[in-house]
Amino acid sequence: MSLKTHARIAFAAIAALAFAGSAVAQDCAPSKWGADDEIGSANLVTPEQVLMASKLVKKGMSAPLGITISRDTPAFAPRSLSMQVVQPGQTGGTDPLGYGGGGVYNDDIIQMWFGIGSQIDGLGHLGDDGRYYNCNDAKEISQIGGLTRLGVHNVPPLVGRGVVIDMAKHFGKEFLEAGHVINAEDVKAAMEAQSIEVKKGDVVLFHTGWTDAKLESAPSEWGAGEPGIMPDVAEMLAEADVMAVGADTWGVDVVPPPAGAKVFYSHVVLLRDNGIYILETMNTGPLVEAGVTEFMFVLGQARVKGSVQMVINPVALW
Incomplete structure (x- = not known):
C-alpha cells in the first residue's frame, strides 16, 4: 500500500471521527432546566410538591427504604x-x-465504594457517546478526585410523592426471576389493576420480590442477574416527568437483557437524556406487605463533593 493511500485512509478516519464528534454535539440538547443545570429532576422539588406529599402521611407510619450493608453484601464488581x-x-x-x-x-x-446496597445514581454516573446529562463531556467532568460537575453533593433533599408498583403481584408470582422483562405495557396494566396513577414529580418504585427472595438466601445469584425494566418504561416515566425511578433490585434494568437489547440502557434514558435519578436496592417489601401504594418520600443523602453515587436510606411515610 502506498504512502498516499495510507494518507487518504488516515484523512478519512480523522474526518469520520470529527464528523461523529460533531454529530454527538449536535444531537445533545441542553436540559429543559437550562444549559448550566446540574440537578435535573430535583428541580421538581417545590414547596407545593412537599406540602402535597406531606398530606399522604395519615397513619403516622414509616419504613426505611434502605437495606443494611456490610462487607458481605454482594456488589457490582469490583465494588467492595x-x-x-x-x-x-x-x-x-x-x-x-x-x-x-x-x-x-x-x-x-x-x-468503600458508594455504589453498594441501597444507593442513588447521580447524573454523572452513566452516559453514552462520551456525554452525560446536559451535554457534559466525559473527558471534562470525570476526574480522579471527583466529578467537576453533576456531583451528588449538588442534589437537594428529594421530597415528594412516592408510589410502589407491585410487579410480582401483577405476574402472579412471589418474585420475578433474573432476566424477567418488564416493559411499558406491563407497567401500564399493573398500574391500572392496582389503581395507581403516576404524577409529575413522583418517585416511582417497582417491587419485584427479587431482593427479599435472594439477597440473604442466595447472594451470588442475587448479584448475577435481576428482573428489570426495559427502556420503553424509562421513556414512559420520563414523559410523565417523574423525579426518580427505583426498584428492589441492584440495577433496575433487566439483567441479562433480551437478545439484541443494550445493557443498562434505561440508565441512559433516565440519567443522561432526562436527568431523572435512579434508586437501586430499595426495600419495598414492607410497603407491599402493608398494602401501601403511595407515600411521602424523603431523602437527604450524604454530601461528599464530586461523588458519583451515594449509599442511601430514604424514608417512606404514610
Missing part, C-alpha cells in the same frame, strides 16, 4: 466495603478524652 472499629489513644491506660476520667470511645474507619 471494608470497615474497622478502632479505639484511638486508648493503650497503656491512657486518658483518651483528656478529662481525667475513665472514659472510652470507639471510632470507625471505612473504605
Whole structure:
C-alpha cells in the first residue's frame, strides 16, 4: 500500500471521527432546566410538591427504604466495603478524652465504594457517546478526585410523592426471576389493576420480590442477574416527568437483557437524556406487605463533593 493511500485512509478516519464528534454535539440538547443545570429532576422539588406529599402521611407510619450493608453484601464488581472499629489513644491506660476520667470511645474507619446496597445514581454516573446529562463531556467532568460537575453533593433533599408498583403481584408470582422483562405495557396494566396513577414529580418504585427472595438466601445469584425494566418504561416515566425511578433490585434494568437489547440502557434514558435519578436496592417489601401504594418520600443523602453515587436510606411515610 502506498504512502498516499495510507494518507487518504488516515484523512478519512480523522474526518469520520470529527464528523461523529460533531454529530454527538449536535444531537445533545441542553436540559429543559437550562444549559448550566446540574440537578435535573430535583428541580421538581417545590414547596407545593412537599406540602402535597406531606398530606399522604395519615397513619403516622414509616419504613426505611434502605437495606443494611456490610462487607458481605454482594456488589457490582469490583465494588467492595471494608470497615474497622478502632479505639484511638486508648493503650497503656491512657486518658483518651483528656478529662481525667475513665472514659472510652470507639471510632470507625471505612473504605468503600458508594455504589453498594441501597444507593442513588447521580447524573454523572452513566452516559453514552462520551456525554452525560446536559451535554457534559466525559473527558471534562470525570476526574480522579471527583466529578467537576453533576456531583451528588449538588442534589437537594428529594421530597415528594412516592408510589410502589407491585410487579410480582401483577405476574402472579412471589418474585420475578433474573432476566424477567418488564416493559411499558406491563407497567401500564399493573398500574391500572392496582389503581395507581403516576404524577409529575413522583418517585416511582417497582417491587419485584427479587431482593427479599435472594439477597440473604442466595447472594451470588442475587448479584448475577435481576428482573428489570426495559427502556420503553424509562421513556414512559420520563414523559410523565417523574423525579426518580427505583426498584428492589441492584440495577433496575433487566439483567441479562433480551437478545439484541443494550445493557443498562434505561440508565441512559433516565440519567443522561432526562436527568431523572435512579434508586437501586430499595426495600419495598414492607410497603407491599402493608398494602401501601403511595407515600411521602424523603431523602437527604450524604454530601461528599464530586461523588458519583451515594449509599442511601430514604424514608417512606404514610
